[in-house]
Amino acid sequence: MTIRVGVAGATGYAGVELIRLLTLxxxxxxxxxGTESYQGQRLAEVYPHLAGRADLVGQEATPxxxxxxxxxxxxxxxxxxxGLAQAVLAAGRRLIDLGADFRLRDVAVYExxxxxxxxxxxxxxxxxxxxxxxxxxxxxGARLVGNPGCYPTACALAAAPLLKAGVVESSGxxxxxxxxxxxAGRGVSLGVHFSEVNENFKAYNIAGTHRHTPEIxxxxxxxxxxxxxxSFTPHLVPMTRGIMATGYFTLKADRTTEQLVDxxxxxxxxxxxxxVRPAGELPTTKQVWGSNYCDIGLRVDPRTGRVLVIxxxxxxxxxxxxxxxxxxxxxxGLPETAGLQHTGPVxx
Numbered sequence: 001m002t003i004r005v006g007v008a009g010a011t012g013y014a015g016v017e018l019i020r021l022l023t024l025x026x027x028x029x030x031x032x033x034g035t036e037s038y039q040g041q042r043l044a045e046v047y048p049h050l051a052g053r054a055d056l057v058g059q060e061a062t063p064x065x066x067x068x069x070x071x072x073x074x075x076x077x078x079x080x081x082x083g084l085a086q087a088v089l090a091a092g093r094r095l096i097d098l099g100a101d102f103r104l105r106d107v108a109v110y111e112x113x114x115x116x117x118x119x120x121x122x123x124x125x126x127x128x129x130x131x132x133x134x135x136x137x138x139x140x141g142a143r144l145v146g147n148p149g150c151y152p153t154a155c156a157l158a159a160a161p162l163l164k165a166g167v168v169e170s171s172g173x174x175x176x177x178x179x180x181x182x183x184a185g186r187g188v189s190l191g192v193h194f195s196e197v198n199e200n201f202k203a204y205n206i207a208g209t210h211r212h213t214p215e216i217x218x219x220x221x222x223x224x225x226x227x228x229x230x231s232f233t234p235h236l237v238p239m240t241r242g243i244m245a246t247g248y249f250t251l252k253a254d255r256t257t258e259q260l261v262d263x264x265x266x267x268x269x270x271x272x273x274x275x276v277r278p279a280g281e282l283p284t285t286k287q288v289w290g291s292n293y294c295d296i297g298l299r300v301d302p303r304t305g306r307v308l309v310i311x312x313x314x315x316x317x318x319x320x321x322x323x324x325x326x327x328x329x330x331x332x333g334l335p336e337t338a339g340l341q342h343t344g345p346v347x348x
Contacts, residue, residue, distance in 0.1 A: 003332055004068075006032035008061035008084065009075035014098050016047050017321035018073055023054045025325065025339030027332075030054070032069060034061025067091035071331065073324055074099060082120040085144065089123070094331055095144050096324050102127035102146030103215050113211045130327040131156060132336065133271055134219065139330045147327060150319025151177050151234060152215040154245035156223075157274060157294045158311035161267035163223035167260075168249035168307065170224040175216065177245040178235040179315055180285075203235045210234050241316055242285030247309040257300045260307055264296060272337050273318065273326070283312045290314060292322035292340045 005022055009015040010033035022028050035058035038046050043056045050056075059065065066072045067087050071094045074081040078100040085102075088095045097103075104110045107121045118124060128142040129135050131153060139145060148156070155175045162168040205211075213232050220228040257279045268274040275295045277283055283295035291314060298309040313319050322340055329336050 001027050001332070001334075003028050003328070004031045004070045005029065005328075006034065006061070006066050006069035006072045007075065008032075008034035008066060008072065008081075009098075010043065010056075011035040011038050011046055011058060012075055014316055014320040015073075015075040016043070016050070017316045018075060018098075018324060019043060019047075019050065019054055019056070021317075021321055021325050021339055021342075023050070024342050027334060027338060030056060032061065032065055033058055034066070035059070063087035067093055069093060071096065071328055073097075073328075075320075078114050079116045082118060082123070085120055085123050089143055094142075096130065096147055096327050096331075097127075097145065098147045098320055098324055100146075100149070100211065100215075102144060103129060103148060103152075104146075104218060105129075109214050113214055129219070130323065131219065132323070132326050132330060133157060133268070133274060134160060134222070136330060139327055140333075142331065145324075145327045145331070147320070147324045148219075149212045149215055150179065150243055150313065150315040151175075151210075151212045151232070151245065152219065153319050153323065154243050154294065154311040154313050155216045155230075155232070155247060156219040158245055158247040158296060158309040159220055159249070160223055161264045162249055162260075162307070162309070163220060163228075164267065165263055166252070167255060167263070168251055170220075170226055170228050172250055173220070173228065174231045174233075174248040175245055176233050176235075176248070177243060178237045179243045180237060180239040180241040201235065201237055203233055206233050208232070239285070241314055242289060243313050243315045243319055244285055245311045247311065249307050249309065251300070251305050251307055254302070254305075255300060255307070257298065257307075260298055260300060264298065268296075273322075273340075282310050285312050285314075288312050288314050288318070290317065292318045292326060294318050 033056040038058040044050045075098040081097045081101045127144045127146045128138045130145040130147045261279045264276045277297035282297035
């Protein structure tokens, strides 16, 4: 099997990470590298780490060109994929959107948080949320996958075993999360200049204003079986890539750290990309750098009756491109790990 793949938005950070991973995939041929900024240029000139690996020239990602592919990845600003999706799906192709257009099930919620009318509400209702560890069965039969955001991936995987087992309260959940600067994308803005970020550490979009908040709550509501509202505070840290999410959960009854580690290991048994640390060990972002892994560690605080869960991912891999490839593998009946066993070289 050779899967003909097109990528729209191939020269952004998540897009070029897709190119890197797809060129390593044994069943894939990348036939379209769509870009607005670098049409006619070789990708290896824009990103020299691809030299000798990706003999691709940037092209316009027209609906017609995308519809000629077996599967299309869109790594575009929110609001743009919904305009391409109809043509791709009408041609009998599959689409995996790394943006926000198809992550939320409720059109009104999307329009409230993204302040933009959704022009493909029928497709929004059809789309499957692409977090394989929780929605694998639905992903396998999908035409359209909304690839999760980076923060929601880390938070959902930290919470899933606890909420599914009902051992924590579904109210009062707090996520304190930190991201590397690549999460802001490749566009130029003052807030991500080196002199602004270096030796600096800041919170942003606090008090329930970050657009990933309803996405986190949607997944946690599925897990808990009742509405869940969270407090989510993101931070920007002076590193290139990586996310660390710390979740605070109130236990319903006394539990030990060892008992909850066993719960997590049982929940994620057989999952190729989730690694649960032994009791007493906590993960770091560098340990998942360039990989599709989510590493999880936890500890019970008996004084407060809470359990703290630390979840780390690479925001450009498990938080974006790697998870998208994982979803593609599910769509085409391939081993879930195909093309994802490698780490580096990466950019940035």
